[in-house]
Amino acid sequence: MILTPAAKKFVLHWGEMGQAWGINRTMAQVHALLFVTPEALDAEEISKSLDVSRSNVSTSLRELITWGVVRRVHIIGDRRDRFEALKDVMETFRVIMAERKRREMDPTIALLEHCVVEAKLGGTSEEYTRDQLEKMLEFVRMVTLWYGHIDRLSTSALERLFRNGSRLVKLFGWISPGQDRDPATPDDVEAVESLQPNE
Amino acid sequence: MILTPAAKKFVLHWGEMGQAWGINRTMAQVHALLFVTPEALDAEEISKSLDVSRSNVSTSLRELITWGVVRRVHIIGDRRDRFEALKDVMETFRVIMAERKRREMDPTIALLEHCVVEAKLGGTSEEYTRDQLEKMLEFVRMVTLWYGHIDRLSTSALERLFRNGSRLVKLFGWISPGQDRDPATPDDVEAVESLQPNE
DNA sequence: TTTACATTTCAGTAAGGACAGAACATATCG
DNA sequence: CGATATGTTCTGTCCTTACTGAAATGTAAA
Numbered sequence: 001m002i003l004t005p006a007a008k009k010f011v012l013h014w015g016e017m018g019q020a021w022g023i024n025r026t027m028a029q030v031h032a033l034l035f036v037t038p039e040a041l042d043a044e045e046i047s048k049s050l051d052v053s054r055s056n057v058s059t060s061l062r063e064l065i066t067w068g069v070v071r072r073v074h075i076i077g078d079r080r081d082r083f084e085a086l087k088d089v090m091e092t093f094r095v096i097m098a099e100r101k102r103r104e105m106d107p108t109i110a111l112l113e114h115c116v117v118e119a120k121l122g123g124t125s126e127e128y129t130r131d132q133l134e135k136m137l138e139f140v141r142m143v144t145l146w147y148g149h150i151d152r153l154s155t156s157a158l159e160r161l162f163r164n165g166s167r168l169v170k171l172f173g174w175i176s177p178g179q180d181r182d183p184a185t186p187d188d189v190e191a192v193e194s195l196q197p198n199e
Numbered sequence: 200m201i202l203t204p205a206a207k208k209f210v211l212h213w214g215e216m217g218q219a220w221g222i223n224r225t226m227a228q229v230h231a232l233l234f235v236t237p238e239a240l241d242a243e244e245i246s247k248s249l250d251v252s253r254s255n256v257s258t259s260l261r262e263l264i265t266w267g268v269v270r271r272v273h274i275i276g277d278r279r280d281r282f283e284a285l286k287d288v289m290e291t292f293r294v295i296m297a298e299r300k301r302r303e304m305d306p307t308i309a310l311l312e313h314c315v316v317e318a319k320l321g322g323t324s325e326e327y328t329r330d331q332l333e334k335m336l337e338f339v340r341m342v343t344l345w346y347g348h349i350d351r352l353s354t355s356a357l358e359r360l361f362r363n364g365s366r367l368v369k370l371f372g373w374i375s376p377g378q379d380r381d382p383a384t385p386d387d388v389e390a391v392e393s394l395q396p397n398e
Numbered sequence: 399t400t401t402a403c404a405t406t407t408c409a410g411t412a413a414g415g416a417c418a419g420a421a422c423a424t425a426t427c428g
Numbered sequence: 429c430g431a432t433a434t435g436t437t438c439t440g441t442c443c444t445t446a447c448t449g450a451a452a453t454g455t456a457a458a
Contacts (some may be wrong), residue, residue: 006318007328013310022221024416035335038327043435051302053418079426079434087331089338095262104219108394119205128237129206132286139288142361149364153372161339161371165348171370172360172438173352223446242405250450257406278456279404399458406453413446423436428429 001045011050026052027060031069034085035092040073042080068095090155098151105144112137172186200244205345206235210249225251226259233284233292239272243280267294289354297350304343311336 003011011020011032015067018028029050034041041049047057061083063101064070069092073082119130161168202210205317210231218351226247228249233240240248246256251301260282263269268291311332318329352360 003242004318004321004325004328006325006332009310009317010314013307017303017307020221024221026416027351036328036331054434055419055436055438056417059417061360064222064438081435089334104216105285108212108216111208114332115205115209118208119203122203122205124201126205127254129203129235131237132321133205133209135288139292142358146361149368152368152375157368157371157373159341161367168360169348169351172356172363174356175353225446253404254406254408254449255447258447261406402456403456404453404455406451408451409449411446411448413444415442415444417440417442418442419439421436421438423434425434426432428432 001049003033003043003049007033010036024060024063026050026056027063030060031064031085034070034083035083035087040075040082040084042082044080046083067099088155090158094151094155094158101144101147105147107139109137109140109144112140140157149199200240200248202232203249206232209235223259223262225249225255226262229256229259230284233269233282234286236283236398239274239281239283241281243279245282274319287354289357293350293354293357296346300343300346304339304346308336308339308343312338 011029013024015029016030016187018031019025020185030046030053033049043054046061047054050057061070064083065072068086070083070085073084075082076115086095116130116133116137119126119133122130150158150161161199204376210228214224214228214230217230218224228251232245232248242253242256242260245260246253246260249256260269263282263284264271266287269282269284272283276279285294315329315332318325318332322331338354349357
């Protein structure tokens with residue numbers, strides 16, 4: 001079980017990336033390894049490939065399975081558990097988004113709601129703070145709501161959305177709401193009609 | 200300089216959130232504090248409020264300024280530097296996105312390009328790995344390109360985009376490209392015409 | 399220029415998290 | 429029932445990073 005140079009570089013980089021996003025390095029490396037490997041690997045192989053302890057691999061795998069980006073697979077006639085990553089990038093992305101929403105956005109909304117209520121008790125002295133907290137709350141709610149809609153889209157629909165950034169600009173990019181430009185000019189309709197898979 | 204309970208809770212939570220996103224706790228706390236405080240604060244006040252050392256505050260402020268979410272302000276007749284955060288949430292969000300793109304997406308694209316080239320040298324044995332890396336690269340490129348478009352939008356336009364998630368579903372949510380549903384049915388046009396600030 | 403105040407940098411320390419190895423648990427087969 | 433293989437959990441250690449306090453640097457008034 002020796003990694004090719006390309007795989008090795010990717011695994012290392014993914015580990016760094018993980019850290020920048022608050023994810024344990026080994027965990028990110030295990031994920032990267034499984035992502036680029038055609039067959040499901042057992043813990044021993046992962047341990048050897050990344051040169052980390054079995055226990056560390058075990059913990060990382062548990063976490064990755066909890067996140068939903070890795071799953072356990074069994075091969076008949078082999079007692080060992082094997083593991084494989086979600087192989088579809090967009091799907092992986094979605095799963096991670098869903099999990100982060102659940103873990104971070106939802107509790108943040110709850111906390112902000114609490115803080116806003118509490119800040120109201122303070123009267124005028126806390127007015128500014130309350131306003132800011134309310135704005136933040138509104139923003140997080142807005143993003144969460146948006147996410148809720150986007151999450152309903154199929155992978156292919158999501159891809160269309162991503163590939164049509166320029167159309168989004170046309171659709172939403174008039175200067176000031178209702179003042180500068182009509183939202184439904186022929187241009188916009190054309191933009192919708194010409195939705196294409198490429199930029 | 201004593202924090203209200205609401206501000207305190209927010210600051211602490213923001214610190215935790217920061218960690219989950221790979222941001223130093225103190226740094227996130229300083230940002231949270233400045234965000235909910237009406238006036239610009241000097242380093243001493245921040246240090247006292249958060250109960251961390253002056254030097255730690257200094258470092259955190261430097262970082263926050265580098266990120267572009269905090270700026271130095273001067274008050275005539277006072278030698279002390281004071282600091283205030285961007286007060287607009289959406290603007291703050293944009294600045295952070297831009298910085299993360301620069302720091303993480305761009306280098307990731309560069310690395311993936313390199314890896315793909317290298318994996319091609321491996322011939323058929325690395326075929327699968329190369330495919331996966333290519334898919335990942337394509338995804339990151341797609342998101343980056345999309346971001347590039349979205350970033351051109353004004354704050355108000357961005358807000359419209361976020362508040363119209365359901366329209367996006369209508370616009371992009373047909374099942375399979377070109378097969379299941381025409382992209383520009385009357386429904387879609389209506390969806391564009393009725394863009395509204397609220398869900 | 400000196401003094402007082404502010405800020406930054408730096409070196410050592412402390413805290414937290416990652417990690418290895420051992421112990422434990424479970425399961426399969428002789 | 430051992431014996432062997434596999435998987436998990438736990439404990440202590442190590443490493444990284446955050447952090448402090450002190451020293452150095454900078455700056456503005458006296």
